[in-house]
Amino acid sequence: MAGGGANATRWNPTGAAGVRIVVAGDAKTGKSSLILTAAADAFPPSVLSVLPPTRLPDDMFPDRVPVTVVDTSSSTENRGKLVEELRRADAVILTYACDRPETLDRLSTFWLPELRRIEVRVPVIVVGCMLDKRDDDYPVSLEQVMSPIMQQFREIETCIECSALKFIQVPEVFYYAQKAVLHPTAPLFDQEAQTLKPRCVRALKRIFILCDQDRDGALSDEELNDFQVKCFNAPLQPAEIVGVKKVVQEKLAEGVSERGLTLTGFLFLHALFIEKGRLETTWTVLRKFGYNNEIRLSDDRLPPPIKKHPDQSVELTNEAVDFLRTIFFTYDIDGDGSLRAPEVEDLFSTAPENPWNEAPYRDAGEKNALGGLTIDGFLSKWALMALLDPIRCVEYLIYIGYAGDASTAIRVTRRRRLDRKKQHSDRNVYQCFVFGPKEAGKSALLNSFIGRPFPGEYVPTTNDNNYAVHIVDQPGGIRKTLVLREIPEDGVHNLLSSKDALAACDVAVFVHDSTRESSWKRATELLLDVASHGEATGYEVPCLIVAAKDDLESFVTEIQNSTRVSQDLGIEAPIPISTKLGDLSNIFLRIVNAAEHPHLSIPETEAGKSRKHYHRLISRSLMFVSVGAAVAVVGLAAYRVYAARRNSSS
The missing domain is CATH 3.40.50.300 (P-loop containing nucleotide triphosphate hydrolases)
Incomplete structure (x- = not known):
């Protein structure tokens, strides 16, 4: 090389x-x-x-x-x-x-x-x-x-x-x-350890795999020559190929096999170039395969910034989902139907890092009893990435082998406002904001969604980056992905300070502790705040009330008060659940159903009713004025015809 x-x-x-x-x-x-x-x-x-x-x-x-x-x-x-x-x-x-x-x-x-x-x-x-x-x-x-x-x-x-x-x-x-x-040294080489840096190794591994056309784990003489032509616009002579492999084999026996230059040998060569001060060689290779100074794919290898309205979202296409299914079963080495932590790390070994080691992805998906990631949990995490950070999602799809046009991996959904007008949403991924006072059971609801055990003691949520994502089965074999996002009580004011706060929300759920009247009152206040914000900004969302801790005795007037409020707002009666007993009243299916019919379950506040009544009066007045003006015009025209006839007869 x-x-x-x-x-x-x-x-x-x-x-x-x-x-x-x-x-x-x-x-x-x-x-x-x-x-x-x-x-x-x-x-x-x-x-x-x-x-x-x-x-x-x-x-x-x-x-x-x-x-x-x-x-x-x-x-x-x-x-x-x-x-x-x-x-x-x-x-x-x-x-x-x-x-x-x-x-x-x-x-x-x-x-x-x-x-x-x-x-x-x-x-x-x-x-x-x-x-x-x-x-x-x-x-x-x-x-x-x-x-x-x-x-x-x-x-x-x-x-x-x-x-x-x-x-x-x-x-x-x-x-x-x-x-x-x-040709900076720092991104490539650790001077103290005298080794290639992890991100550099990962990028070179991806390049090696892309050049290993027959997937036999080695670069044959022909593949090595193709690599040389692609990166340096010049072929290698047979003697040069022999020389390259000899240099590697003398220092590292496992660097060359009977099939050609192995990944170990490929990495060794680049470390050798860098040690000899020939950083431009490794950088030329990285640039040719689209890497920038941070050893990530440069912007021109990714889709352009996505142009969308705030109430539109981004989803994976069928092509991307099919690719991910293939990848899942490729890396499920032991065939147990799940990806264990080492298998997930292996899957992302050609990416700069494992993106799921950080929030919000780390704990957002379903795992089986042994801690492995199921196929549904795997696809759900990718759906969450596409929703929250679509360009990064596509970037990581490319790292793990997606070979299609990057723009074919994601699609922009229809506007939620249009969905309300059409009284139906055909999205595949719905996002639900979970509101409620402290200790109401919001986190327990998220935990139950992805199969986490009921916690023995209360642990407050300290950030607004707590998500749970999973696939919900509907009658007829239809499957939708539901994303639950917990909104801490003290984060609601900050959230609603933005005009577009509810634009990304398909459904809002309000959880209260059915044993405490103060919890119900606070949940009602939050519901009214969200409903008022939606009415004022045009981002009205379907709302559901959840009465948590149904396994305990509720406060005396809980049913009466909650029923009255839901009737006044024109939404469904509170849904009783017990996450401790696992009695969830089909809550997740009901959330998806509410999202699919976005014109229903929208609360109407007194201010909203007054505003609608006022607009009706204005519209009616304008209609009367228009009709009156039309009658006057017709009357004036008739009078002119009558006057003209009188004048002509006289």
């Missing part, structure tokens, strides 16, 4: 603007002279205190990526401008004067901590200027001086000393800076 030659594909991570390098450091450390010497290829007789942005010649470096160098002032009055430029940088050059040790000390005591403080997270090149002024009687080992600083500040990509006056290593300064942007 060769590195990037003259015909290698070039890539510019910063777009048309090119690479922006900002030069900073103490006053009189040679910043401006360094820049001008590089740009003009000669030491300037005089320089400005601060140069304007300077464009280096495009042919100065092999990559031919435009490089703009920005000079800065270290004076206090220009502090704001300095910070602004540093935050816009793709790479930072920090200078010190070789003949002034105090300027070197300032790198670790001020400049490098300052970059961290203002959150500048780009490669740093440390440059010693005015090398010609250093006293030869006091030789200094750059490696010895810089090693402790580089250990402390890992953002330093490299260190170099130069002389603008003698033109010593001036182009190299900016070459290293540009290279640090185009």
Whole structure:
């Protein structure tokens, strides 16, 4: 496998603007002279205190990526401008004067901590200027001086000393800076452990699998040659292929098998390239397969930003679901109908990480008694990803092998407003917001939905990122995915502060503890708040009331009060459930049914009734005015005809 030659594909991570390098450091450390010497290829007789942005010649470096160098002032009055430029940088050059040790000390005591403080997270090149002024009687080992600083500040990509006056290593300064942007070390290699970083390994594994056309776990000579042509636009000669495999086999016996170069050997080769300073080889491969500096797929490999109204959602297409079913059974190695944790990790081993190790996905899906993810739980988690973060969902589909056009994996649903008008929703995924006061049983409802055991003691929900997702079977074999999102009581006010708060909600459920009157009253208040918000914004949602803890004795007037309120609002009577006993009164099917008929179960507040009555009166008045005006016009026309006839007869 060769590195990037003259015909290698070039890539510019910063777009048309090119690479922006900002030069900073103490006053009189040679910043401006360094820049001008590089740009003009000669030491300037005089320089400005601060140069304007300077464009280096495009042919100065092999990559031919435009490089703009920005000079800065270290004076206090220009502090704001300095910070602004540093935050816009793709790479930072920090200078010190070789003949002034105090300027070197300032790198670790001020400049490098300052970059961290203002959150500048780009490669740093440390440059010693005015090398010609250093006293030869006091030789200094750059490696010895810089090693402790580089250990402390890992953002330093490299260190170099130069002389603008003698033109010593001036182009190299900016070459290293540009290279640090185009081919950074940090994302690929752990310098301390001297190993490829996990995300780099995962990306290279995916690339290996994509190139292993016959899926035999090795790259044959033909596959290795195809890989070389794809990445570097140049074939490998038979002798070169033999040489590559020999290098690997001498160091790593398992790196080559009788079928060809193994994944272990493929990874070893890239680690070898990086150790030898040939990072551009690995980066060229990664770029060719669509990876950016974070070793994630770049935006041009993903669908464009999704244009949709707030009351539209995103779902997986049938093509994506069929693909996921195949993937599930491919990775169910033991054939037990579930994916155990190691199998899930293996499935995501070609992605930057397992996205389900974090909230809200981690605990959102159904697992079997042994902790394995069932096929329904697996598909439900993907449905949740498509709903909450569709572009990321497609990204991870591609990582695990989805080969179709990325845009064919997801679809945008019809607007909920239109669903209400048509009195039916044909979505496959419904989202239900679960409201209620503290200790009402919201979390218990979510837990029962995905088969978690009833908790022995109350544990308050501390975030608004608590989801449960599962598939609900309907009569006739129809299956819908239901997403329950718990809304903590103290998060309701913040939620309803947004005009579009209920746009993503298909159904709202209000849970109260049927043994406590205060819980019922608070649930009623929340119901009225949500209903009023829906009426005011046009995002009315079907609402259901759930009387939890039905296994305990309810407060005296619970049935009477709750029935009266539901009748006044025009919605279904409260649904009694006991999550402790597992008596759920088909609550999840009833939620889905309410979502499928979004014109029903919509509460109507007194304010809403008054508003509708007022609009009816206005409409009726306008109708009477229109009819009166029409009668007047007809009457006037008739009178004119009558008058004309009288005049003609006389």
